[in-house]
Amino acid sequence: MRGFFSFGRRKGPKSTANEPDTEASTAASEPLVMATGEPHRSLALPVLLAGLQGRSRPEILDLGPAQAANIEFLSALHARLTVEDLPATLAAGTAPPARLIQSLVANPPPTGFDTLFAWDLFDYLDTETLAILTARLGEISTPGAFLFALVAYRAEIPEQPQRFRLLDEQTVLYQPVSNRMRSAPRRTARDLGRLLAGFDVEGTYLLRNGYHEYLFVKR
């Protein structure tokens, strides 16, 4: 599928057997969600949550699949949570990715979203599709909204987007869905800044696990 890097498919199998330094290679079998995951300290999340403190009933958009832990965690913020599961939507391939993304969240809140969790999705979209996505996210978010994204700086990433669970205010559990790996696009902050028109980089945080956490703010 153009625009989306071989979602849910086996393509160019790359054994992880010889790459013990990657997180996904620790899992023994596939597919489905690995029973375990790796918790990692988040540096952007506390900043994001602190920014939400003053907002009553924030509108939150999660582009990943529904996760019980995230719903429980975000409910404590008295938030209204919208779950889109964009990876599943794109993998289903019922329409070209651009059209699917343009119709993302058919009925956004009137005031727009205050926070958007893109997780690691950006690494799985080509440049053109990513630009369409970020334009759509700009349309449905309110000025000052936070956009949280993880972008790999390591050479390889899991073949499919991972699942992420908010364990507490500064810990995120990474759960690979597959133990197969693929090359990462390794976009730089400058690349992302160009692609995310309408958003400013609030901060980037380099993690030891091979990912950059990005916190963007809608202008």
Added chain:
Amino acid sequence: MWKKPEADEPVRPASTTPIATPAAPAQHSQPGSTQRTATAMIAPSLVVQGEVSGEDDLLIQGRVEGKVELRKSQVTVGRQGKVKADIVGRVIDVEGQVEGNLFGEEQVILRQSGSVRGNITSPRVVLEDGATFKGSIDMEGKTTAQRPLSAAPAVPITPAAGGAPRA
């Protein structure tokens, strides 16, 4: 329109009131669901188009299109159940497929085998891992105290390549 008869008979805790095929009702113990009523069932072979209302608990194993409104009762969408309707219930328990909005007076439970495409409004929403959900969740009535958020410990770094790991 299909309307279930009013439940004016005495409560029979251990029995079911089958609409079609007799079957065991869903047996999930729900926190807060102290009131027991008879459980009606829409059997797997049944297709209901229209509004379902009443006061008994309801187990849906068939197909329902329209609206389900049992504000004081538990509505269970069984594994075989397929609902294209808004559901209003005291407790809504989904093990099957629902395309529509869910309004749970007390809580909405989405089981591992369950799938919901629609919006959920309830003071308490429980989602089991593996469940499929797409839509929004509004827990406005939830009384849970807001978590105290720890102060942000991190200092943003400039996006320079090759920096030392921070975390």
